[in-house]
Amino acid sequence: MTMIATLEKDITPEGREYDTVREVIEILTEDYREQPTLEDIARRIGQPPTQLQKVFTRWAGLSPKAFLQAVTLDHAKRLLGREGLPLLETALELGLSGPGRLHDLFVTHEAMSPGEWKAKGAGLVIRYGFHRSPFGETLVMITDRGLAGLAFADGDQDACFRDMAERWPAAGFVRDEQATQPYIARVFDPACWNRDQPLRVVLIGSDFQVRVWQSLLKIPLGRAVTYSDIAADIGQPAASRAVGAAVGRNPISFVVPCHRALGKNGALTGYHWGLTRKRAMLGWEAAQLG
DNA sequence: AGGGCCCATCGCA
């Protein structure tokens, strides 16, 4: 009991920390041409520069300036790997043997059967709860087969819950923060990531969607792939657009790393929970590697 | 019908 409480405290030392980080990221990406100084940013947010630096560095493991480096287009292109190589395969290779995977969250996944999917979750009991995380208030949904959903509330718990619950309209939902609490700690605390006890997740979606999400799970920390890479990986090279739609419907944000899917030119294109959060995740992951 | 896509073109600096 006390251990769990301590863990959560370690993850988000201050409750509204992500809001500050989000503002900093927005300013950095909007005005990166002007190279705003720490003082500029602090003035706009209305916080003393020293405190801002402290909060941001504790959150990201990087100073705002270093973080800015990590979210540029150049960096995105580097995540995609060298041109000409089969990107997803090199990523997969790294994932199995390279140092990149050392700090990644290990996951075992199973998919709902087509019948269960068609039944829209009928007979399924989903427990859910809201918790703090490095990326703001987070909704966690679990079944007895593992983690089924992870989403961000952004100040509106009801809308967030509806957005998720409508995906499995026939399921039964039970609010149970005690049950979901251990998951939030596992997912966002890199100290809890290890091979021996992989996190169980269950993928509930159409056959096509599940194949896309399984492909996403192969991308290791610190790498990215394009939508067309994924299309090729699932054996439907012409379906990149449909892949984009399926990636956008990923119900287990962060754990199924849809933020590591980029446009072919390295642009971040879209994110269901906001482009800023996608930047935040990529920057945060860059910091985990450093 | 309508997307978190992609490619080929075109017009502009």
Added chain:
DNA sequence: TGCGATGGGCCCT
């Protein structure tokens, strides 16, 4: 060259 903008083809919900 390197950008935006545009138009057409693609394939799943």
